[in-house]
């Protein structure tokens with residue numbers, strides 16, 4: 001890497017520890033399992049791991065409900081294992097990015113156990129409490145993301161506490177100085193261990209003003225982040241990425257303009273909402289419009305300028321698999337998986353790969369509510385059943401968008417349970433592991449893995465990929481997404497046919513070099529090109 005920060009030059013990889021690799025046969029992925037797969041990740045070429053939560057937790061929301069920030073969940077291993085992971089990763093030039101979940105804790109955290117005892121307990125004000133309205137009713141109509149009221153009554157104190165997620169995830173009171181400084185101390189505990197930074201869970205909620213019905217982007221949000229930056233990672237060579245569902249480009253600049261000393265970058269989710277009904281929830285399905293995808297991603301590519309940095313992703317542990325969602329997990333499985341990889345990894349920003357994406361893992365359709373693990377899907381299932389939806393309708397939504405789709409165990413090889421565990425896996429393994437697994441990918445020079453690996457190498461070896469200007473090619477066929485990257489007189493053209501149909505693309509420039517593609521027999525020349533289903537390529541042009 002020649003310029004910029006380390007995190008501008010690398011590709012990140014997200015691990016959902018519960019589903020990555022089990023090392024002791026209890027059916028649950030763990031830290032020693034991750035360590036045993038670091039060589040694989042080094043081969044892929046990544047520069048950092050965003051590790052979903054490994055802290056002590058009763059697992060109401062699979063680790064996003066933390067009961068001790070400075071202890072490791074026993075199922076995942078010990079603090080010694082964690083130290084070893086950080087050290088072994090470092091040896092391979094991989095930094096560990098910890099998931100910072102500080103909008104809320106678990107209700108089993110010692111702070112909340114104390115807080116709920118009495119109004120004069122010193123910890124009471126660590127959380128957000130309100131009296132009910134006169135007639136014993138909830139304080140107001142704030143809703144939990146997982147359904148139902150965001151307020152739960154605590155008889156011992158005669159008040160309601162706020163939980164924007166499940167009732168086992170009480171919201172911390174960020175307006176309390178002591179809370180903020182406890183969090184900063186905890187962050188420094190992890191920084192001193194030599195981690196590479198933090199991914200900040202729903203960080204846009206910490207400035208909430210519940211009495212004014214404000215949850216995201218509250219008035220004090222950026223003041224708190226500037227204070228946090230100064231008290232913890234500011235001035236250190238660490239990366240931070242905020243999860244910000246409500247970010248527009250203007251808001252993203254507030255977080256990531258280097259002059260403001262807040263975060264390195266944020267995850268924006270505008271493209272993620274493109275296949276839901278405008279007035280509905282994510283469960284209210286609508287097909288993707290590729291022109292809308294072009295418009296949204298191009299806006300983000302150009303809008304941040306020097307006052308921010310993009311993060312690039314299709315997948316994470318909350319989202320369905322991209323190949324099933326917007327690609328084709330049947331006939332054009334490999335082509336569509338590679339097409340989405342090329343389309344994203346040639347953009348400007350830091351790309352994130354979610355475990356299994358690099359081998360084209362797919363959604364796993366379920367046929368009954370008993371197969372669901374995820375709290376969000378379970379709560380929605382019962383709420384919609386009550387509201388009059390049919391089981392079939394609800395399962396269709398869950399199969400399209402449910403979070404378990406991303407959480408099925410990593411598919412390593414063709415042995416039992418995909419090589420994930422020798423025991424009984426905590427969540428069903430997708431039976432297509434026999435076909436889609438790491439072992440098969442590594443054996444095939446034309447695999448999806450090989451495409452990801454080559455894309456990472458292209459980023460490492462070409463400043464153009466990291467720093468080049470972005471420009472959408474206008475007036476292409478609706479489903480063709482094409483753009484230029486330009487840097488110091490060099491120009492690359494990226495063309496992706498984002499549909500299971502043929503499309504024509506007129507290539508105006510002289511082609512100098514074919515750089516990467518997803519069909520073996522591509523011979524790209526100037527002029528009229530007949531793109532096959534999901535065909536994509538990158539060429540250097542004049």
Ligand code: TEU
Nearest residue numbers: 061064101145165201202282318319376
């Ligand atoms: O997600 C934030 C969040 O709002 C999600 O619940 C999201 O709305 C939903 O999954 C969309 O599909 C973060 C974590 O990524 C998620 O896993 C946690 O459940 C949540 O925060 C609470 O910590």
Ligand code: CA
Nearest residue numbers: 023024028030
């Ligand atoms: Ca285990």
